[in-house]
Amino acid sequence: MDRETREEIERLKRERNAVILAHYYASPEVQDIADHLGDSLGLSRLAAASDADTIVFAGVHFMAETAAILCPDKTVLSPAPDAGCSLADSISAARLAAWKAGYPDGIVVSYVNTSAAVKALTDWCCTSANAVKVVQGLPEGRPILFGPDRHLGSHIMRLTGRKMELWDGVCTVHDRISREMVEDALREWPDADILIHPEAGCSDDAGLNANPRVIFASTAGMLRHAASSRAVTFVVATEEDTIHQLKKENPGKTFIPVAPGICCGEMKKVTVRNVLECLRYGTGKVVLDEDIRARAMLPIKRMLEIG
């Protein structure tokens, strides 16, 4: 990026008292202009703690919406409001309400990759970083309705031993990551650790879960593992641009994508240009119905409070 654009971004940020938050799946040039990077959990925390007046959220729309739910007094701008998510799109408030009606005593746990309207009908939110903790803390003897990601759901059932009813949604990006792909990587890179996001299509595989070289982790968990592991080579089974930050933080180590093209096109709708437009013109303001926002805040707050 040229110096002028960078200086213009800095000037506009000062003018608006704005901060740019970006997910690790954003394109490398967007990651490089962000004030803070994070996984879904980290970014929710950053949004809640920020003292900026404006948050420009470089991620798909549900992420900007989550920040707006948590920060009613701030302006949250979404550079690409049409950037969707196959998981968030797999469940609507009406379909969740119908599912819940079959389990009057049920506890609804929703992945943070959901709309505000779905969160408003949810008891607990979770991310891939804290789903185990959230589910372990739930009372026994009541049905748990977990959605929308069935791969994450089965992975969590395996780790916690808790039985859950699963919504049949998948992330179309991670769903492509198969056991065969990972087994090929294990053979091809015998000294590498294999980092797999629990949204992956193979995250419930018994053999992979038992393999000490396989680490299931959220994106931030992958960064922590890469920094602390003695391994120098890592195969990365999540959105490919996560490797940008992994390389930056671990210059002496090697990161290899598990397969070419594991890429979330929706995340790439955020560009330096539309981030600049947000800062310049205040475009992409997230506006939520206040009743939905207030109800959606409760399950997110519960999630943040468990640490």
Ligand code: 13P
């Ligand atoms: P995390 O940020 O929780 O690792 O989730 C990945 C994801 O798919 C976000 O859309």
Ligand code: SF4
């Ligand atoms: Fe949604 Fe999957 Fe893209 Fe994450 S990677 S934003 S879950 S479509």
